[in-house]
Amino acid sequence: MKKRYRALPAMAAAAALVLAGCAADAGSDGAGELTFDVPDVPTLEEKGDYEDAVDIIAWSGFVEPEWADVFTEETGCVVNRRVAGTSDEMVQLMRTGDYDLVSASGDASLRLIVGGDVAPINTELIPNFSDDIVEGMKGQLYDTINGKVYGIPIGRGANILQYNSEIVTEEPTSWDVVWEADSPYAGQITAYDAPIYIADAAVYLMHHEPELGIENPYALDEDQLAAAIELLQQQNGLISEYWSDPVAQITSFAGGTTAIGTSWEILRKFAADDKFKGTLPVEGSTGWSDAWMISTESDSPNCAYEWMNYTSGAEVNGKIAMNFGMAPANGAFCELNDEAAAHCEEFNALNEEYFEQVWYWTTPIEQCLDGRTDVQCTSFQEWTDAWVSVKG
Template sequence: MNKKMLAVPLAMAAALGLALTGCASGDGGASVSDDGTLKIDVPEVPMIEELGDFENEVNILAWSGFVEPAWADQFTADTGCTVNRKIFATSDEAVQLMRTGEYDLVSASGDASLRLIVDGNVQPLNTELIPNFGDDIVSGMKGQLYDTLNGNVYGIPIGRGANILEYNSEVVTDEPTSWDVVWEADSPYAGKIAAYDSPIYIADAAIYLMHHEPDLGIENPYALDQEQLAAATDLLKQQNEMVSEYWSPATNVTSFTGGNSVVGTSWEVLRKATQDEKFKSVLPQEGSTGWSDAWMLAAESESPNCAYAWMDYTSQPDVNGAIAMNFGMAPANAAFCEMSDEAKEHCDYYNATDEEYFEQVWFWTTPIDQCLDGRTDIQCTNYQDWTNAWATVKG
């Protein structure tokens, strides 16, 4: 589903949600080239051709657990670049903070990265200046449409994970094979269902509809026209009557361990954090959404040399692995998985190098006006439309 190549035929892009190609002029339009390739215009932001002297510091926006003294102090010792970290709690917050111009780098998830690219907030990256962005980076995290546009790479992968179905096996005694247990009105677990608290969760509803209401014609859960968005919103409103809690990473674990929820969407690291064998997880037959995080460089970064050094340093297997283990996700650098028995166990748990597993995952991608499924005859709904729809779901 989330195949990752550039310059692909439009028919394949529409069916598989592939990366986009084309030239950038900044007017936000979409077109189809003679070879059937979808093009989306984005602002022209220059790419750095060569590096200079290190600045004194680098200001980094990050998810909790991505920037810690255990590896940041060594980076400072090696480069002289002091690492200033600010933690954000949501992708929306990350986007807002990046737009202030006060930060050099952000660990952006797919529901933030495309917004930052299309709005000209981040710059394309010269991967030749990042030696550790090489063959050891798993193929499934390269060339994805959420951070690769017009042949330009905007994100250096950090890690990824699927949004799995977690359940309390003492209550849900038969392993679920479908997401129907959280979406259908006759679910026996109504009132005990956990759901993710974000407009991007609309994509989860869209994936379910792709499989169970094919007449809607949804080909990519992040490319919804008005009718498709309305159908997903209706399904979410139906689910709202059964939801016990809309969770953030800070509340998911307690929702399950406290008994408030017995089934619902979750992350593997959160399920693991319950530390109770009765809590299990599965990737249902419809597939799922997921998240893939990458370092992105501000368009007008004041410390680009330190920023490039940080992206390269954190892409080496030991450091990338340390971040992945600390946060709880599959690392981007597969070489880490061979470094120790502990590393191998971690990689196995998070399916780090299992591309067959991740082919079932639609990674978060910001919905924009241009239809990411290849349609050019209509305008798709964008993230603001999704935000407005989500407000009607939550009430």
């Protein structure tokens, strides 16, 4: 089948994630305030007949028979799912050109955009991308560049501080219990195993060492990155284990290896024990927001666009959110029934004040995302190299 999008070469060194451009009066939350030079990838102008199938890379729980089979019945598009375990895996798979869609988190999306791997999306062809999509998930820097939308929101969540209340008997109000050398829980602390976790250290430093001048935890110059790495190396001596597999993290808490550390909101429920609690400390936290992104080499753009529209509807988007354990992107889901309302309340779906404390994962790049032009910020490759030094 003929490709609908022409594959473009990566115009920059994608591994180093160099986005050149100029910034004007940028803050931490305005995608439209920064301008980047990125590959000129065409946008689908109008939809045609559905193809035979759509190939999707997704997080576990995002593409399930309960709603995928209905989609196939309605459109004739067979849904082929490839589950990925990490953002790095998603990026690698998308660069093969074998997939139409990916459910990308913010630590992958800019890599895909700058590499020319994903195309801008014509939101007029996605009716469910409407006023019902919560405002806090629209126009974010990780998936909206130069006024062009590259991602259709799916759901979001905060990286919370989870703890075993039988060991941590008072609810912690600060992340200091996992960062400071005198933590009473040394040897019982868990942390997320990925370079993007460097941003968690930066969030802590923003609050406790303002003289470093960190305004955005994903926009670190060399000195700021060095400070974050120093803090991470200090924490390394306190860590019982790093986790990237949610099941392993649950097992660590349930087995007593871990008493406190970074977690996703849903994981304390999966531990199936009321003694596991979670909180959003005073410093705020990092978090994630996932979005559908379409490949520049999609063989099935019509099926892909319809999948993005279908899964953005209140009912299906809510099913995905409940299945995965996150806040849905479509706020109308919260009004469907009592179960939906309870889920939305638990995950703060409509609570923008809560999510204003959350710094969504965003790929660090050399152009400073906080708008500074007098320094060069560190790239994701530099973060990756630094993470190796943290773990030793």
